[in-house]
Amino acid sequence: MAIQLLPEDLVARIAAGEVVERPSSVVKEMIENAIDAGARDIRVECVEGGRRLIRIADDGSGIRAEEAALAFAHHATSKLRSVDDLSRIVTLGFRGEALASIASVSQVTCATRHIDEETGALVRIDNGKIMTHERIGRPPGTTMTVEHLFAKVPARLKFLKSVQTERGHIDGIVTRYAMAYPHIRFTLTHDGRQSFQSLGNGNLRDVLLEVYGAPAVEKMIAVGDAAGADADQARDAATSIRVRGYAALPEYDHANRSKITLFVNGRPVQDAKLAYAVIQAYHTLLMTGRYPVAVIVVDVPPEDVDVNVHPAKAEVRFREAEAVFSAVQRAVRQALLAALPVPQPPSVFVDRRVELNVSPPAAGASPTASRSPAQSPLSGAETWERVGIARNAGPLAAPTADAAPSSSIPQPIQNRQLPALRILGQLAATYIIAEGPEGLYLIDQHAAHERILYERMLAARELGQTASQQLLDPVPVDVPADSARLLEAELEMLQGLGFHIDPFGGNTFLVRAVPAVMVQDDIAAALREIIADLEIGDAPLRRDLEARVLRRVCKRMAIKAGRVLTYPEMAALVRDLESCELPRTCPHGRPTMIQIGVSQLEREFGRIV
Numbered sequence: 041m042a043i044q045l046l047p048e049d050l051v052a053r054i055a056a057g058e059v060v061e062r063p064s065s066v067v068k069e070m071i072e073n074a075i076d077a078g079a080r081d082i083r084v085e086c087v088e089g090g091r092r093l094i095r096i097a098d099d100g101s102g103i104r105a106e107e108a109a110l111a112f113a114h115h116a117t118s119k120l121r122s123v124d125d126l127s128r129i130v131t132l133g134f135r136g137e138a139l140a141s142i143a144s145v146s147q148v149t150c151a152t153r154h155i156d157e158e159t160g161a162l163v164r165i166d167n168g169k170i171m172t173h174e175r176i177g178r179p180p181g182t183t184m185t186v187e188h189l190f191a192k193v194p195a196r197l198k199f200l201k202s203v204q205t206e207r208g209h210i211d212g213i214v215t216r217y218a219m220a221y222p223h224i225r226f227t228l229t230h231d232g233r234q235s236f237q238s239l240g241n242g243n244l245r246d247v248l249l250e251v252y253g254a255p256a257v258e259k260m261i262a263v264g265d266a267a268g269a270d271a272d273q274a275r276d277a278a279t280s281i282r283v284r285g286y287a288a289l290p291e292y293d294h295a296n297r298s299k300i301t302l303f304v305n306g307r308p309v310q311d312a313k314l315a316y317a318v319i320q321a322y323h324t325l326l327m328t329g330r331y332p333v334a335v336i337v338v339d340v341p342p343e344d345v346d347v348n349v350h351p352a353k354a355e356v357r358f359r360e361a362e363a364v365f366s367a368v369q370r371a372v373r374q375a376l377l378a379a380l381p382v383p384q385p386p387s388v389f390v391d392r393r394v395e396l397n398v399s400p401p402a403a404g405a406s407p408t409a410s411r412s413p414a415q416s417p418l419s420g421a422e423t424w425e426r427v428g429i430a431r432n433a434g435p436l437a438a439p440t441a442d443a444a445p446s447s448s449i450p451q452p453i454q455n456r457q458l459p460a461l462r463i464l465g466q467l468a469a470t471y472i473i474a475e476g477p478e479g480l481y482l483i484d485q486h487a488a489h490e491r492i493l494y495e496r497m498l499a500a501r502e503l504g505q506t507a508s509q510q511l512l513d514p515v516p517v518d519v520p521a522d523s524a525r526l527l528e529a530e531l532e533m534l535q536g537l538g539f540h541i542d543p544f545g546g547n548t549f550l551v552r553a554v555p556a557v558m559v560q561d562d563i564a565a566a567l568r569e570i571i572a573d574l575e576i577g578d579a580p581l582r583r584d585l586e587a588r589v590l591r592r593v594c595k596r597m598a599i600k601a602g603r604v605l606t607y608p609e610m611a612a613l614v615r616d617l618e619s620c621e622l623p624r625t626c627p628h629g630r631p632t633m634i635q636i637g638v639s640q641l642e643r644e645f646g647r648i649v
């Protein structure tokens with residue numbers, strides 16, 4: 041399409057605002073233009089963190105000689121024609137604003153040649169004024185050079201940070217586009233020295249190796265399509281949402297969310313809710329306060345996402361936000377659960393004493409009882425081998441030199457399930473002491489019980505079999521006026537969890553039934569805590585809100601620290617924990633147990649050095 045000025049009515053509908061904030065914004069806009077032009081090789085050169093010079097050379101389609109100056113006019117674009125086009129944008133650019141904005145605050149030299157033309161063009165613009173427009177010879181493609189950014193705009197110049205900081209922003213932009221476009225070769229140099237290069241071979245894992253290094257990538261597993269998963273799993277049939285990428289194993293976590301990298305339809309986006317969906321996928325796998333490391337690429341049909349909400353196009357709005365979030369959460373969760381090994385309990389450690397002394401729990405007998413003692417123990421080596429296969433599965437995970445078996449020494453990954461444990465006693469009326477195949481286990485009775493209750497309640501909820509108990513005397517509870525409105529809006533959700541609560545006029549509510557585990561609880565106090573949880577108001581998914589209420593119920597009802605337990609009580613608790621899906625953390629992400637290996641004890645006692 042030819043470059044044209046956008047009509048007024050269309051200009052009015054485009055998210056307006058400043059796009060050139062710092063050198064990295066220039067790099068971003070120029071890279072997007074190169075990608076839109078079909079480039080396969082994009083070279084970015086910076087001097088002094090981009091303040092003195094930024095040069096971006098691409099091998100894309102180029103600009104027609106007679107349009108080369110027009111490209112620098114405000115609202116001049118070849119990518120958008122009508123208001124209709126706005127609802128399904130397939131290019132990264134569409135506003136026709138970037139070149140004009142950049143050229144108004146710097147000296148720009150554009151050398152370009154369109155693939156269909158014999159000669160190219162050279163345009164020079166000095167802070168908004170066209171100085172040169174002439175014909176030149178050069179290969180097809182475009183080279184944009186931006187010098188002395190903001191030199192004539194002191195107000196903006198003073199907001200720039202150190203060369204080091206600006207470099208960091210540029211690195212972030214280049215590496216992100218390299219991850220989003222693995223089939224394009226990106227090269228970045230700072231002050232004449234190459235600092236990054238991607239291969240451009242289409243393999244995301246290879247890009248990650250360049251960005252994060254081999255030790256980190258070793259800890260990352262393929263998600264969605266990248267995992268070679270069934271097309272049905274990765275692609276949500278109803279909404280055609282596609283999720284792929286890489287997610288780090290829980291052991292390789294990070295102190296904040298900055299290592300969750302997200303792309304939507306080829307755009308790096310900052311989306312708190314989408315990031316939260318990734319965090320949720322690690323639910324109970326990470327300690328509270330720790331965050332996952334992941335690169336997640338989401339593709340949705342262009343008409344299902346609005347990219348015209350932010351001038352720098354860093355935010356998007358989904359038509360079916362919930363569906364996108366749960367697709368992301370599901371894909372990441374699935375990949376994680378598949379990668380964490382599930383060893384069978386070695387039969388030699390099944391403890392006879394536990395079996396003899398403990399009468400099975402009355403209702404819903406623990407599945408541990410049905411374990412076959414004849415099952416052969418799975419050796420450690422076999423377990424690691426299985427992890428290795430899971431981690432290297434999928435077409436994007438071609439083996440690389442760094443992933444070769446010689447260098448991949450098995451890393452201890454937390455086993456998902458527990459072996460059978462032999463109870464030795466209780467410590468400080470708080471911890472259960474037990475012995476297992478890997479040595480000594482100290483189990484936090486409260487955290488363990490929380491985990492057990494939580495998984496039971498979640499399972500019942502999934503099956504729509506939440507056990508609810510009518511109260512003999514309904515309990516009236518007064519709540520503050522704002523909370524009353526909030527509670528009223530959530531009564532249905534709470535009903536699904538076993539609470540039957542009716543508005544009783546004013547700000548009073550009548551609690552008629554509660555989840556069965558709660559009958560003994562102080563109902564009014566419990567309801568106030570639940571309202572406080574609802575008021576946090578940062579959970580974007582309905583299911584997360586439900587889970588939060590369930591966690592509250594479990595926390596209240598779990599055995600407290602400080603309670604002396606009988607031997608059968610401890611044994612029953614540990615057995616129930618053994619049958620949990622994720623026995624090693626409580627629903628809030630804290631560990632339920634500490635494990636001290638025999639070899640560690642031997643070291644501590646100086647038996648081995």
Ligand code: ADP
Pocket residue numbers: 043069073074077098100101102103111112116117118119132133134135136137138139140182
């Ligand atoms: P937009 O990308 O929103 O269209 P820009 O101001 O970034 O607006 O670019 C204006 C126009 O200049 C583009 O629509 C495109 O036609 C042309 N252009 C800019 N950079 C390049 C490039 N590297 N290769 C080919 N064409 C380009």
Ligand code: MG
Pocket residue numbers: 069072073132133134136138139
């Ligand atoms: Mg553009």
